[in-house]
Amino acid sequence: MHDFYISQQIAREVIKKAKMEKASQVTEINIKLGELTHLNPDQLMFWLKQLFRETLASGAKIIIAKVPFLIKCKNCGYEGKLQMSKDYDYYFYFLPPFSCPRCGEQNGVEIKSGRECVLEKIKIRR
């Protein structure tokens, strides 16, 4: 939904870092995007391409890797995905409180991954 806003921040950071490194060209941009965010990879890609027009990064390959939504249960040590209950609509799957699929406990379930939007690395040419 706010894909443009985040894309602007990413684009600004990419250009800033590329200039600091005295790059003549940015060739690749790697982004990690969590499943739990409200960001859509297709829209992110679209906006980044628009924002990079006529910049150092205009021809850069943009790679957006999906980071799965994983939990960690403090009670039984389970680490992995949630199980989707048939009683719930799809969207409830992503809503807290989350319960552990192994022991059923709700307290102590931590989100291990899925909330991130990380500019992981860029490749540049001098």
Next chain:
Amino acid sequence: MRIVKPDEGEVLDIELEEDFLKRNKELAEENRLFLDRHKVRAIDVMGSIGSGKTSLIQLLTSVLGEKFKIGVVAGDLTTSIDAGRLEQKSTQAVQINTGKECHLDASLVKRALQNLDLKEVDIIFIENVGNLICPAEFPLGAHQRLVVVSVTEGPWMVVKHPYIFAQADVVAINKIDLAEAMEVSPQKLIEDVAKINPDAKSIPVSCRQNKGIREVIEALGF
């Protein structure tokens, strides 16, 4: 940041590992500490366009203003209409114009806080941009979240926007004076909230008829 130095013209990797959503969260935590240091309690007010956020803040402010000093931060794409509406004799108001953005973020709020005389403020209402989707992902550092939803938005507003209601401490179901004409049941909206977020307190409100305001204040714990 790790940099591997290459030869002239060679491609090199620059590791950045910069999380753009986490950065907002960290800034929000800074805002919270800043507010705590100044003994100010902040309430993030969220809701659709036209749900009655500003009207509710006006009414809450006029009651709470008898006991507390109030500050208001109003967020909109443009104009200072809301800050103008909210600025009263005893109230400090700051307008944030986001320009293009669909939500307030922690850095905008940080800047707004610097424009308030916090020595003269006990409670701050932060009126978010009218939107039930984006603000859910951007904590501002407020102590509580109040969501306003009105019956004129139809019967499915709560179930269609679970994320924002999942984060609410208090939900004001506004415009109940129009519920019959709209054929929308406030009770059904309250039940929808309870299903998504059993801890949230839902209060039927009519800003126009000045109903339910004291109950909202109570639910916020004042």
